[in-house]
Amino acid sequence: MLSNIRIILVQTFHPGNIGATARAMKTMGLEHLTLVNPRAFPDDEATRLAAGATDVLENARVVGSLDEAVSDCVQVVGASARLRNMPLPHFDEPDNMAESVVENATAAPVALVFGRERSGLTNDEIRACTHQVSIPANPEYGILNLSQAVQILAYEVHRCFRKRPGSGFTYQTPTQATPPSREQFGYFQDHLRQVMHKSGFITQPHARTEEQLQALFARAEPSRRELSLLRGLLSAVESHLPPQPKE
Structure with a gap:
C-alpha cells in the first residue's frame, strides 16, 4: 500500500529541502520521490540532509512536468492554502486526506504534491490535481518549511496505514528489565x-x-x-x- 504512494516536489529551489524530504519520507515508510524540474539535483546538500535516507534520493525520479509525474495516478492531492476559486474537493484536515489516500493506494498509485518554497503550486498545477489539502496552523503565522509539510502529511498517511487491519505494523517495545529479588x-x-x-x-x-x-x-x-x-x-x-x- 505505501509503495503506491509517491511524494512529488515541484521546482524545489533549495536542494537541502529535497534531502530533508527524503528523510521525512523514510521515517514514515514512503520511498517513492519524484522531482519536477529541481534547481539542483543531485547535490551534496541534499545528500547531507537526507541523513541515512540516501536510498530515497538515489531512486528519485526527475521529470519535466507535473503532468508527467502524475499521469498514472488515480488520486493527486496538492498541498496548498485553500483556494476558493478552485472547485476541487478540499481536505480541511490531513487525517481525512490520509484515509482517502490510503484507501486509493490499495489498488493504484496516488500522489501528494508540494510546490515551491516561496510560492507553492501555481493555479495550473493545482488544476492537475484531483484534491487539495491544507495543514491547519497558526493563522498569524502558518508558514511551514517544505520538509515539515511533507513530514506532517506523511505521518498522517502512515498513521492511517498502520491502523488498518492486516497492515502488519508492530510497535517495538523495550526489553523488560529484570526486577530485583x-x-x-x-x-x-x-x-x-x-x-x-x-x-x-x-x-x-x-x-x-x-x-x-x-x-x-x-x-x-x-x-x-x-x-x-x-x-x-x-x-x-x-x-x-x-x-x-x-x-
Whole structure:
C-alpha cells in the first residue's frame, strides 16, 4: 500500500529541502520521490540532509512536468492554502486526506504534491490535481518549511496505514528489565538505612524519613542493574564518612 504512494516536489529551489524530504519520507515508510524540474539535483546538500535516507534520493525520479509525474495516478492531492476559486474537493484536515489516500493506494498509485518554497503550486498545477489539502496552523503565522509539510502529511498517511487491519505494523517495545529479588531489595534497604544513620542524615529516632525513602524506591521499581548502581553510590558515600566510634 505505501509503495503506491509517491511524494512529488515541484521546482524545489533549495536542494537541502529535497534531502530533508527524503528523510521525512523514510521515517514514515514512503520511498517513492519524484522531482519536477529541481534547481539542483543531485547535490551534496541534499545528500547531507537526507541523513541515512540516501536510498530515497538515489531512486528519485526527475521529470519535466507535473503532468508527467502524475499521469498514472488515480488520486493527486496538492498541498496548498485553500483556494476558493478552485472547485476541487478540499481536505480541511490531513487525517481525512490520509484515509482517502490510503484507501486509493490499495489498488493504484496516488500522489501528494508540494510546490515551491516561496510560492507553492501555481493555479495550473493545482488544476492537475484531483484534491487539495491544507495543514491547519497558526493563522498569524502558518508558514511551514517544505520538509515539515511533507513530514506532517506523511505521518498522517502512515498513521492511517498502520491502523488498518492486516497492515502488519508492530510497535517495538523495550526489553523488560529484570526486577530485583525481595532479598536483593532488602539488602539495598539495609544499606540505605546504614548510610543514612552514619551520615547523620537521620537524627531523630522516630522520624519517618527512612520509611518515606524506602517507599519511594519501592514505587520506582528499579531493575537489578539500577539497584546495583544505587548500592554503588551508597558505598561511595560511605567510603567518605568518618569512622564510627567503637562501642
